[in-house]
Amino acid sequence: MKQITLTISSRDYTITLDDDFAKSFEQDCQNLMGGRQFIEPKELLEAFVEKCYENYTTLKAIKNAASDIDDILKRE
Incomplete structure (x- = not known):
């Protein structure tokens, strides 16, 4: 730690x-x-929003990839 x-x-x-x-x-x-x-608080808030958006887009990409993999496996 x-x-x-x-x-x-x-x-x-x-x-x-x-x-x-x-x-x-x-x-x-x-x-x-x-x-x-x-x-400053404003900079911290902006950074927080940026990281939240980054997390959102990453999770969206993971869900799309998982869905694509699922679709491929169903076809086989």
């Missing part, structure tokens, strides 16, 4: 994440924050 501190609107928040996920999370945060040490 790894602890990460985020500063949002001049307030620190410490979260504990699994080591593997922490690496991915830190990389995403670095991309979002561009080397800055803090983030």
